[in-house]
Amino acid sequence: MNNNTPLEDLNVLSEERLMTPAELKKMVPLSETGMETVANGRRTIKNILERTDPRLFLVVGPCSIHDTEAAIDYAKRLKVLAEEVSDTLYLVMRVYFEKPRTTVGWKGLINDPHLNNSFNISEGLTTGRKLLTELADMGIPTSTEALDPVSPQYLQDLISWSAIGARTTESQTHREMASGLSSAIGFKNGTDGGLGVALNALHSVSTPHRFLGINHEGEVSVIHTRGNKHAHIVLRGGNKGSNYDAQSVAECEAALEKAGHEANIMIDCSHANSDKDHNRQRNVMQDVARQIVDGNDSIIGFMVESNIGEGNQKLTDNPADLKYGVSITDACVDWETTEAMVRELRDQVKEILPQRKTQQEKRKVA
Numbered sequence: 001m002n003n004n005t006p007l008e009d010l011n012v013l014s015e016e017r018l019m020t021p022a023e024l025k026k027m028v029p030l031s032e033t034g035m036e037t038v039a040n041g042r043r044t045i046k047n048i049l050e051r052t053d054p055r056l057f058l059v060v061g062p063c064s065i066h067d068t069e070a071a072i073d074y075a076k077r078l079k080v081l082a083e084e085v086s087d088t089l090y091l092v093m094r095v096y097f098e099k100p101r102t103t104v105g106w107k108g109l110i111n112d113p114h115l116n117n118s119f120n121i122s123e124g125l126t127t128g129r130k131l132l133t134e135l136a137d138m139g140i141p142t143s144t145e146a147l148d149p150v151s152p153q154y155l156q157d158l159i160s161w162s163a164i165g166a167r168t169t170e171s172q173t174h175r176e177m178a179s180g181l182s183s184a185i186g187f188k189n190g191t192d193g194g195l196g197v198a199l200n201a202l203h204s205v206s207t208p209h210r211f212l213g214i215n216h217e218g219e220v221s222v223i224h225t226r227g228n229k230h231a232h233i234v235l236r237g238g239n240k241g242s243n244y245d246a247q248s249v250a251e252c253e254a255a256l257e258k259a260g261h262e263a264n265i266m267i268d269c270s271h272a273n274s275d276k277d278h279n280r281q282r283n284v285m286q287d288v289a290r291q292i293v294d295g296n297d298s299i300i301g302f303m304v305e306s307n308i309g310e311g312n313q314k315l316t317d318n319p320a321d322l323k324y325g326v327s328i329t330d331a332c333v334d335w336e337t338t339e340a341m342v343r344e345l346r347d348q349v350k351e352i353l354p355q356r357k358t359q360q361e362k363r364k365v366a
């Protein structure tokens with residue numbers, strides 16, 4: 001029991017002390033090889049954003065990770081595909097442990113690693129860190145949604161690209177947190193499709209902030225950030241429809257220019273851009289690939305929700321009944337479709353890569 005007055009914690013049931021970030025890192029350290037993977041992943045993405053690398057990067061993988069064995073299985077396939085297309089595309093695996101829910105539901109592996117409302121967050125963080133270190137050892141660059149403002153201290157040293165989701169792009173807490181992240185970061189447009197919140201986020205995140213957080217020893221601290229200079233927008237569609245078409249992309253470019261931001265746009269093929277129909281992700285990618293072939297040079301990457309098996313499944317009272325490699329959050333394209341989509345994109349874009357480089361060089365000179 002604590003010594004609080006009867007006026008405090010009226011809605012708090014209990015508290016448990018968690019290991020510190022330093023303790024978890026000591027227990028699950030990052031190897032030299034893993035460190036190289038992360039450093040190389042971050043550098044490559046930043047080079048793509050800065051246009052010193054003409055390739056496109058793809059954030060591709062499960063909507064959420066609930067089974068680490070299946071995640072390793074997926075990663076092994078991705079590694080082979082990544083090498084095959086590496087002349088044109090840079091593949092980064094989606095390793096999402098924290099899910100922002102519209103109302104309520106399973107909030108991800110960190111919050112409830114046993115999928116049964118036992119909420120063993122300490123185990124969730126440990127399992128998540130172990131998976132990320134294993135992936136880094138395999139040479140797989142990873143990405144995640146930075147949702148909880150405390151968890152980055154436990155995991156972000158393993159991440160090459162981060163997202164701030166549509167539900168939190170407008171949140172000051174998330175913009176402050178992102179201003180201190182070491183990876184490049186994508187801000188989704190709002191759930192209503194509005195670009196304004198993401199444009200404001202790009203302004204905010206590039207600026208230094210002072211805010212409350214924890215340090216590596218787990219002590220409550222005032223965090224003073226430098227500002228993140230590698231932030232960009234992610235178009236994911238909204239309540240009123242999709243926003244990946246050429247006109248929406250042109251409107252986004254104009255809005256970025258007016259606000260004084262780099263014209264760097266990632267297209268999320270899923271979410272409201274696919275109307276949550278996983279099969280439509282392929283059409284979105286094909287349409288956007290055509291825009292790139294036709295000369296668009298503001299699109300720097302894609303997001304795809306992909307898994308071993310197609311679609312999704314409901315999480316029931318018996319997690320042992322779950323089908324292997326199938327999402328328990330948003331529906332995903334299966335592995336075979338993922339391969340086909342990635343190869344199709346590579347084949348289309350490969351031809352114009354030298355031209356794209358020239359356009360980028362021209363832009364740098366201008």
Ligand SMILES: O=C[C@H](O)[C@H](O)COP(=O)(O)O
Nearest residue numbers: 099100101102103105329330
């Ligand atoms: O990407 C995942 C979901 O779209 C997001 O977490 C919202 O999910 P929900 O509407 O099922 O809660």
Ligand SMILES: C=C(OP(=O)(O)O)C(=O)O
Nearest residue numbers: 100165166167188236271
């Ligand atoms: C939750 C996600 O997307 P959004 O924020 O666009 O809904 C996601 O990418 O997992």
